[in-house]
Amino acid sequence: MIVILGLFLVGPIVMALWVSVSDWTGRGSPFSGNVDFVGLKHYRDMLATEGLARQDFMISLRNTFYYVLGVVPVQTVLALLLAVIVNQKFLKGRTFFRTAFYFPSVVSSVAISLVFLFLFTGTGAVNRFLGLLGISGPNWFADARGVLHLIGDGIGLWNMGSPPAFLTDTRVMNLSLWEWFSGPSVAMSAIMLQVVWTTAGTFMLMFLAALQDLPAEVDEAAMVDGANKWQRFMNVTIPHLRPTILLVITLGIIGTWQVFDQVYVMTSGAPAKTTLTPAYLSYSTAFNQLNFPRGAAMAFLLFLLIFALTQLQRWLLRDKDExxxxxxxxxxxxxxxxxxxxxxxxxxxxxxxxxxxxxx
Amino acid sequence: MSDTTPVTATTRPPAQARHTEASAKAVGERDTPVKKILIYGALIIFAIIYIYPFIIQLVTAFKTDGDAVGNPLSLVPDPFSTAAWERLRETQFPRWFLNSVVVTLIVTVSRVLFCSMAGYALARLKFFGRDAVFTALLAVMSVPAIVLLIPKFLVINYLGIYNSYPALFVPLMVDAAGVFIMKQFFEQIPPSIEEAARIDGAGPFRTFWSVVLPMARPALITITILSFQGSWNELGHFIIATNDQDLYTLTRGVAGLTSGGLGAGRQFPITMMAGLLMTIPTALVFIIFQRYFTQGANVGAEKG
Structure with missing residues (x-):
């Protein structure tokens, strides 16, 4: 079994590293004589050379950045909220609610994506419900408008039809500042809602386990000292949950940067590339355009990014007494x-x- | 929340009598009815948000195309129709279902076997390079799965098993997190039990098979569930392992239904029915082994 583990987990990484610095076209063995070493060309294409490759990669990074920024805090807070509610001692049917909240996490992401595609169609259940409240919902998965653009337009900061020139004229890494500051597109927001809905249950269970570990004496001691419920929550419960919160955020960041299944099933990166993510781009570069070296190089860049982010986050949130x-x-x-x-x-x-x- | 403020305000003790009053409160503190109503209200709203999509899915699977698009919120199919089921049977759906069952069974059985053996070896047997193997295991666990898609394809391709059954299950037969869980568990079994077995004349394999493994039942069930859930829901691996429709598993095949696999338009009852059918086995296992799922979630945590 060590052999299988090595064969399919360690070996592949070495092979992929080689492919990412070669000019293999997907035909024959990547180790045959007519495959040449091209150095860091594919990495340069995505980071340094002006061109479509870099533009697509930057778009995917922008999309996923907003995606992570939206999903991680919301799912963490929602999971904590659900855990605190389900943990109430007087509650009847606690198991039922816990099951209901956790169930989406065990169901295939494909099945969930199909349901959400249906719920979020133009005339779908979500828009019908919004209609009951007097809101006319967008055509979710076909709407490429950026949420920050829409908000800015709504509060009169700018006009989406003619964005300010200093934003459109300044270009950083193939994208104008206006494009960088778009926020997630409406389509991406629908995917974000789905992911929050799906994963909050798993993290709720982690918080529940930690809440049940909270020694009752500590809480009582705080009560005797005259702390009210909110004070006890902020000063006793939250510090106790600190390691769990840290874990949930770390897992959230690792998981969200990898978003792939939902994009594959629901949008394939459309509309207007606003749901393109590095994971999906890496896959489609390799398997649709048969550019395996660039796909592999992208996968390694994504890995480095995730690794760097988790280290950075750990360092920022480190606790010396911890x-x-x-x-x-x-x-x-x-x-x-x-x-x-x-x-x-x-x-x-x-x-x-x-x-x-x-x-x- | 604003409703609760006056209630707590009235029970708050005056400053000078704080200590005695507060400890009395600590003993006799009760959840007020207002708070209970608020909590139950929040719970019910969340429960609706969480359960309603599944109900819509269930109901829409038995609607006609027109009814599904026209009345997406209604919970009664009008007219009741099994057309989606009929249509789905004509596609390769049954084949995909069978593929999924076969792959899941093989993967689950072999993961239970290999993970427990490897875990035991790492926990108990002393061999050269054990620490190095364990470190490698931890390193492998920290690499995000999505990054491994292309590398996995390269190996499958290199071995010449692309577009074959083995490509579907061989790469999934061991999983680092499973080995890790089993190792952790075996380390908690007191060594004295194995020593007793050894004195009675059992060899290392006999000790493992007849003495240690039966004791590891809870961990084995956790592994079984994680493997089942993991391989039944796996999508990425099946995308890169084959492009032959006959070898598609449920996730791959059904994912293809949305991108024009059905011909004209998106026929929602069919996709809902397909999703429903692939959810039923998961739901059954989930209901039966719920307790272990809960633990699995925490165990899977470190896998990331």
């Missing part, structure tokens, strides 16, 4: 664990240790 505190906590848990004899202790421990491992 290391010492966590070590003490772990020791405490270990002692507690030894005291338990039921079989469930083992089960709970797997979940806990793996999450713990991920945090350290």
């Amino acid at each position: 290391v010492a505190r966590r070590r003490a906590e772990r020791q405490q848990r270990r002692q507690r664990r030894q005291g338990r004899t039921t079989t469930t202790a083992g089960e709970a421990a797997i979940a806990r240790t793996t999450v713990e491992e991920a945090q350290s």
Whole structure:
């Protein structure tokens, strides 16, 4: 099994690295004699050379940047909110609600995408519902207008028909500033809504597990000190959840930068390339245009980006007392664990240790 | 929320008597009816947002094309129609379903077997380079799956198994996160039990198979569920492993339905029916093993 693991996980990366610096066209073996080494040409095409390759890559980065910026905070807050609500002690039917919120996470993204395609069509359920409220909804998946453009237009900051010249005339990396500051398109926003809806349930479970770990004595102590509910939530619960919040945000960033399935099923990057993402672009460059070297190079750039972002985020949110505190906590848990004899202790421990491992 | 403020304001103790009053409150604190109503209200709104799409999907699967487009919000098919089901049967849908079942079964069985064996080896057996293997495992887990699509294709192509059944399942047969979970679990089983087995004359494999594995039931169920869910819902791998319609699995085949696979227009009842049918097995497994799914979510967390 180590062989399979190596064959399909380590070997491929080495092969792809080679392909990304070669001029392989997809025909024959990438290691045959007529495949030449071209150095960092494909990386340069996407980052340094003026051209369509760079333009598409930059568009995909812009789209995904807004996508991540929208999805990660909203899904984190929604997951926390759902967890706090479901965690109320007086609640009846708690299991039912927990199941309902978690269920979309276990269903195939393809099936969910099909449902949302139907819900968000021009005359679909969402627009009918908005119609009941007197709002005429957009033609979601065909609407390439940027949300920030629309907002700016709405509050009179600019006119979408004739955007300010200093924004359209300044070009940075093949795109004008006006294009950079478009925000997610309406079509992308629909995908964002879907993803938030789908993944919040998983993160809710993580928050629930952490909330149930909160020692009741601490909360009571704060109560005795006269803290009200909101103060207790902000000063006791949130600090206790800090590692979980950090984990959820990290996982969110890693997951959202990889968005692929939804784009593949629902839009293929349309309308006007506003739902193009690096993951999808990398796939379509390789498999539709048969430009495997550039596709592979893009995949590596995406990997580097995700890696750099998670490191940066960890560094920004690091907590100096954290290391010492966590070590003490772990020791405490270990002692507690030894005291338990039921079989469930083992089960709970797997979940806990793996999450713990991920945090350290 | 504004409704709750006056209630808490009236119960707030005067400053001088804070300590005694507050501790009394701590003992006797009750959730006010207003708060309960608010919480239940929020819950019900969220529940509707979460359940309604599935109900719409279910109902639309039995509508006619015209009814689906004309009355997307209505919950009664008018007229009731099984046309979508009939049409779907004429496509290659049954074949895709079968492919999915076969691939999922093979992947799940082999993952349970290989992940537990590898996990046990990493947890207990002492061999040269064990730490290096484990480090490699962690490194592999940290590479995002989407980045591996092209690399995986390259290997499949290199081995000459592109467009074959093995291409569908062989690359999925072991998964690093599964090995990791099993290793963690085996490390928690007290070594004394294995020592007892060894003294009774059992070899390493016998010890693993007859003594340790039966004890690992909860972890095995978690792996089974993660594997089932992972391979049944997998899309990316099946896209790059084949372009032969006969080898499509459900996710790949059904995803193709939206991009003109049905000919003219988007016929929503058919896509809803297809989605519904591919959701039913997941839903059944989910309902039966719910407890383990909940744990799986936390375990899968570190996989990212």
